[in-house]
Amino acid sequence: MELHSLKYEQDERLMRCFGNLDKAKSEVEFAHKKVRYFKDSLNLNNEFSNSAGLNSVPISDKSVYRKNFPAGILSEGSSLKDPYVSRLQSSGTSGERLVSVIHSFKLAERMANCLSINPAFQYLSKVPRIKTCRYAAPNCSDVECANPRSTMQDRILADGTLVLPVYHDLLTTPDSMLRMAFDELHSYEPDLWYVDPMHLSILIKKAKSEGWAFDLDRKFSVLLTYTFATRALLRQISELCAGHAPVASVMAMSEFGFVGLGCEHGNLHLNDKDYFLEFIQMEGTHPDDNLWELVITSIGDRLCPHIRYQTNDIYHLHGACDCGNSMPRVSFLGRSKDLLRLPSGKYITPGSLDEVVGAPKWIDIYQLTEQEVGAYIFRFTGNKDCFSDAEKSQLRQKLQALLETENVRVDDVNYFPFERGGKFQLIRKS
Amino acid sequence: MSICEDKKLEGLDSIRGDFPVLAREVDGRTVNYLDSAATTLKPQSVIDAVTRYYTEFTANIHRGRHRLSEEASDRYEEARYKVALLTNSASNEVIFVRNTTEAINLANHCIGLTKDDFVVCCLDNHHSHFLPWLRHGNVVLVEQTEEMQPDLEHFAELLKLKPKVVALTHCSNVTGNYIPLDVMSKMAHEAGALVVVDAAQSAAHRKLNFSESYIDFLAISSHKMLGPSGIGCLIGKADLLRDGEPMLVGGGVVDYVTADSYQYRKLPHKYEAGTPAIEASYGFGAAIDYLESIGFDRIEAHEKQLSKAFIESINNKPNLACLGQMSLENRAPIFSLYVKGVSDLSDICRALSDSYGVMCRNGHLCAQPLVDHYAGGQVIRMSAYIYNTVDEIEAALEALNSVVQSYV
Numbered sequence: 039m040e041l042h043s044l045k046y047e048q049d050e051r052l053m054r055c056f057g058n059l060d061k062a063k064s065e066v067e068f069a070h071k072k073v074r075y076f077k078d079s080l081n082l083n084n085e086f087s088n089s090a091g092l093n094s095v096p097i098s099d100k101s102v103y104r105k106n107f108p109a110g111i112l113s114e115g116s117s118l119k120d121p122y123v124s125r126l127q128s129s130g131t132s133g134e135r136l137v138s139v140i141h142s143f144k145l146a147e148r149m150a151n152c153l154s155i156n157p158a159f160q161y162l163s164k165v166p167r168i169k170t171c172r173y174a175a176p177n178c179s180d181v182e183c184a185n186p187r188s189t190m191q192d193r194i195l196a197d198g199t200l201v202l203p204v205y206h207d208l209l210t211t212p213d214s215m216l217r218m219a220f221d222e223l224h225s226y227e228p229d230l231w232y233v234d235p236m237h238l239s240i241l242i243k244k245a246k247s248e249g250w251a252f253d254l255d256r257k258f259s260v261l262l263t264y265t266f267a268t269r270a271l272l273r274q275i276s277e278l279c280a281g282h283a284p285v286a287s288v289m290a291m292s293e294f295g296f297v298g299l300g301c302e303h304g305n306l307h308l309n310d311k312d313y314f315l316e317f318i319q320m321e322g323t324h325p326d327d328n329l330w331e332l333v334i335t336s337i338g339d340r341l342c343p344h345i346r347y348q349t350n351d352i353y354h355l356h357g358a359c360d361c362g363n364s365m366p367r368v369s370f371l372g373r374s375k376d377l378l379r380l381p382s383g384k385y386i387t388p389g390s391l392d393e394v395v396g397a398p399k400w401i402d403i404y405q406l407t408e409q410e411v412g413a414y415i416f417r418f419t420g421n422k423d424c425f426s427d428a429e430k431s432q433l434r435q436k437l438q439a440l441l442e443t444e445n446v447r448v449d450d451v452n453y454f455p456f457e458r459g460g461k462f463q464l465i466r467k468s
Numbered sequence: 469m470s471i472c473e474d475k476k477l478e479g480l481d482s483i484r485g486d487f488p489v490l491a492r493e494v495d496g497r498t499v500n501y502l503d504s505a506a507t508t509l510k511p512q513s514v515i516d517a518v519t520r521y522y523t524e525f526t527a528n529i530h531r532g533r534h535r536l537s538e539e540a541s542d543r544y545e546e547a548r549y550k551v552a553l554l555t556n557s558a559s560n561e562v563i564f565v566r567n568t569t570e571a572i573n574l575a576n577h578c579i580g581l582t583k584d585d586f587v588v589c590c591l592d593n594h595h596s597h598f599l600p601w602l603r604h605g606n607v608v609l610v611e612q613t614e615e616m617q618p619d620l621e622h623f624a625e626l627l628k629l630k631p632k633v634v635a636l637t638h639c640s641n642v643t644g645n646y647i648p649l650d651v652m653s654k655m656a657h658e659a660g661a662l663v664v665v666d667a668a669q670s671a672a673h674r675k676l677n678f679s680e681s682y683i684d685f686l687a688i689s690s691h692k693m694l695g696p697s698g699i700g701c702l703i704g705k706a707d708l709l710r711d712g713e714p715m716l717v718g719g720g721v722v723d724y725v726t727a728d729s730y731q732y733r734k735l736p737h738k739y740e741a742g743t744p745a746i747e748a749s750y751g752f753g754a755a756i757d758y759l760e761s762i763g764f765d766r767i768e769a770h771e772k773q774l775s776k777a778f779i780e781s782i783n784n785k786p787n788l789a790c791l792g793q794m795s796l797e798n799r800a801p802i803f804s805l806y807v808k809g810v811s812d813l814s815d816i817c818r819a820l821s822d823s824y825g826v827m828c829r830n831g832h833l834c835a836q837p838l839v840d841h842y843a844g845g846q847v848i849r850m851s852a853y854i855y856n857t858v859d860e861i862e863a864a865l866e867a868l869n870s871v872v873q874s875y876v
Contacts, residue, residue, distance in 0.1 A: 135535075185723060187723075207558075210560035210706070212710070410761055417553070453553070453559070455546075455559055458541060458545045468550075468761075
């Protein structure tokens, strides 16, 4: 049964769902039968058999999969020794850390279905073994990519992905490692640049300042992931790639692999073939605020099914897309932990912040810090020759309006800290 | 560079409640704390942050993969990020050490001096920024003007000696005067010298901008910035730190060790041997948050009021003389006083403390060449900060004047 945009309520919050409910319920039944944690914790009563009965299944989260790894969340009979089992590690530390396992075929299937969203990337589905270069937070892989002495061979993963060298705190990466990354990005001849937009923008900027020329004649594609792709970052990447290589944002999670992709119109679509997608209205918001938290149930995962898994990712939901793809069109706004809530109750998301900041030529990277409720510092870096005090003042006024306070400081800086796991927070709290 | 054109320069009277020591009474008297140049008081948020390490984590950092260790490490590195943002440096340029003294000794070690190397020092350098250079290099001193500022013409002459190092003190712990740091560091840089700056007294008073300066090494201490003691920073240009040799080696500084060799870790870890003062780093981070939430523009405005109160009160007391400029410009509210005809000021300081609740310092203030040169003996130093009021300064100087009457 295809259920597009099914609406119902959970804890008095509105919910919208996309995907095949029957398959989602089968996934729950499989987990209940074959996976120890769900066997012990689920009670599939009559309510579950009703049409919207998935709603009776408790929502799971990262801590469930972390606490029960491996025996409690792997299906009976499966083994981590299986050569087709991929082990993926989240870049997070502390409460965000997690080791996930996915069957390689499942990963490939999800990737192929996501790539089908954008015609410019569909050729990759036919490439027998996609050669990928990854340039992102080091914690995402187990190779020593943050070690300046590591060689290219040290950093090639089992699936052939080359992880380019970089420091956790991106902006402290020494010039020699940036050069190494640039050289390897060419010598490895990848089909796909699978990159954090922040990392790529830093490499582009460095190449520009040093006169290093990218070889844009080779056929390759660029997928942006990990960090929120701000308009300022997209501007820099577009300046390099436009007319040479297709660029799209991919929504990927270490728990699932590919979850969605940007279409040819630049709109993000989430894959509702491999997942049952539930969007729950954010607590304390009005439906008109259009703030939804994504909960995912995997479809057909016989290794480690995810049941009503809370992603902590916040989205806007949109109507149909001009590209014609029927997968739900959304905008990613950031992670729930990256949201600010103003005293008025209004949420500030990385997405809403980015809308206000835009992509002026004088901003390459920026970050908003909440010092305390009602006091903010907006730090930015960019081309110092390209802005005036008037432009900074205008931006400050816009930020004051967004943040509903006069107390906004705008600082021009040279450095931004990245999390110890290598991720960058667009909005951070002191 | 910051824009805050609409921000009001409000007084800071309301923050006194954040500092528990100010609620303390000694022999029934409230504390009038005027020794912030020695160490600042700590706000409750800093105390809480230090305690939080022991109540929530207590794990060692950068060791192993268990959850408590990772969380402890995250917060330790977060403190480093805060220092970097505060000083406009990069996180790998921030080396955590015990204090400013250790920071300067480490800079000295990284540079590697011989007795043939000239080092230009200023007369007002703290001993911690004088002795390491005296021990390893050939120190020459910049003469001072009548206003007790470095004589820039003489400085230019000394630079012709091609010194390896110029060791500057941003703000004197004795006079409270700021030197023209941008001008002097640029002159030194152009002469090919490495510029090492002691910013222990200035870091809590003025916004520092390391990456856009000509400074090669900058030393600061947490305890003079509302943070805990036991932690400070050497902030150094990454290229110099990469080439430098650590002062200490041991756990945490290497990636790889064999029976006869080792490879250092990347910056900043190669300089941080052994278990550091983890709890102090949490407090340091909280102190930086506190400073940022007040803002340096407000701090400077408040301090100007305090300095004005000092100057006006001292001018009315003929028995007291001030070592240094009696001007509001380019100074922190640090005033060193001497009493004409009285050489040992210990009893006076004791009386100020016990009879009036005024906590201040006497002695040579670890700057003996300067103090001996101008005062001929000890001085009494009163140093104020954000939690002090004009009333406290007036009361302290009245008290001093009153005590001094019995000695002259």
